[in-house]
Amino acid sequence: MFDFAHSLKFKEKDIDLLTVGELLVDMISEGYSDSYEYSMYHRYFGGSPANIAMNSKRLGIRPLVASAVGNDGLGLFLVEHLQRAGMDTSCVQHVNEATSLVVVTKSKSTPVPIFYRGADYRLTYTEELRSALLRTKIVHFSCWPLSRQPVRSAIEQVIRDARRNGVLVCFDPNYHPALWEKGEDGVKYIKTILPQVDIAKPSEDDAERLFGKDTPENQLQKFLDLGVKLVILTLGKDGAIASNGQETVKMDTLATQVTDTTGAGDAFWSGLYTALIKGYPVRKALEFGLAVSAYKLQYTGAVVELPELETFKTKYQI
């Protein structure tokens, strides 16, 4: 199915990409400082799947965000942000929990984000969500909604109905133990999800958290062995390595300037999805992923102004 030289065949649908999961506020301290006195924070639109949807719209496809926010000021901020970007917010559910929030205090040492999970894990498999799923070509989700009930059940239903209806199932295995409830083996659970996934894009850290330290080739193989059909392992400055089980390709980074790595992974997904939807062969679509990621790396922020996908062709000689 994922022959690198061929493009993917999608049925005609009116949504190209449905992202399901976290839509949240990132509260990030201003500048880098380890000073105790440091006390200003910026409020940002956040949540990796929502960022991918925003990027993909700018690149030229039709995404839809399915998420849950609280009936509060931060939820309103997120919904208005989507609407200002021209996004349909009909699949954003409003629930009686605080809008999920991540606080990041930047630091020269390791900045440890603090997760305040509220509305995001209250997402349910509504009739609207089911209907959107049947109308999309690709569905995307990360580990966030899998880490906790009741949204986990919603994602399980999404996967089941996606597979029954020929929707491409794409998963960001961004596993982190801090997201999981104490006492549950998140790694074990993720390994029950991977066999149902068409495309997974782990980073080296993700792979290590799931499978322990190993060579990139071995890590790829572990995902393939579990049944993932196309695995892309991103290697930071060393580019990426991808395999469909028959063929493995190694690709260099296209980045020339690295200003901020936040959102680089989401940018990769966005370029990949947009290129796949636009009918580029898988190998080219991976290059578009690297190109959009390289573009994003030049700028600060998780979501940056992206031009249409086609402009990347000449800029990055794809």
Added chain:
Amino acid sequence: MFDFAHSLKFKEKDIDLLTVGELLVDMISEGYSDSYEYSMYHRYFGGSPANIAMNSKRLGIRPLVASAVGNDGLGLFLVEHLQRAGMDTSCVQHVNEATSLVVVTKSKSTPVPIFYRGADYRLTYTEELRSALLRTKIVHFSCWPLSRQPVRSAIEQVIRDARRNGVLVCFDPNYHPALWEKGEDGVKYIKTILPQVDIAKPSEDDAERLFGKDTPENQLQKFLDLGVKLVILTLGKDGAIASNGQETVKMDTLATQVTDTTGAGDAFWSGLYTALIKGYPVRKALEFGLAVSAYKLQYTGAVVELPELETFKTKYQI
């Protein structure tokens, strides 16, 4: 016991005031703005009991804070803030939940705070807390820790052991339905706590949320009927009215300039406690409460630099 003309007799103890409950971060938007674009927030030390403890130390007594914070950057910030003020932090518990956070986006209309409760409700009745309770003259708590388990059980144990050991039980009945878990009748529960309380200081809004709309005198009587020994109903610009069941006193505000009302109630408690501990008669202690509150109202912020209690005597002619 609360004869207005007499001072309270305390046993000799090495802590004057133990505050038990919420210690949290307030993330407050900069300036007043309803603009969607508005995105800067200030991080503040917060939690009403902790503020009262900070104030009381500045006024000249020996307070101790018993709270729970997360093992994270915001918890560290709170603990360091206490330490810089010279406070003993041995009763601050460190738990595996995110440090509790309140996000307030200021607005010309009603700014609705969003509560992110984490560590604060994980406070437990440890041996350290029990030991501190037996060593204090006064114990203070608000509705926050009563709203949720397991900290509710800790407070119930605090109340029981305080009453057994002659510790004055003081309660801020700042009831708000948003704090309570859905489905539980918080008002009904608070009414089971009030009979065990020596001093309660509701605001008019608190009283209305608990008992419905009524005259100040009738509201006072409802608290007294439930068994509270001294009730102080604060009336904003109209001062306060207090009753011990035999005698009722009406006091005018001492405020001449109102810059920021945040923390005015905590300032009142702080002045009252400090004066009671320093041996002033109850009536005078109430005036010190109003004086410290009036002083605080001139400045911005929940906790302001307060001089020693005695300076208020001449400044406000007490």
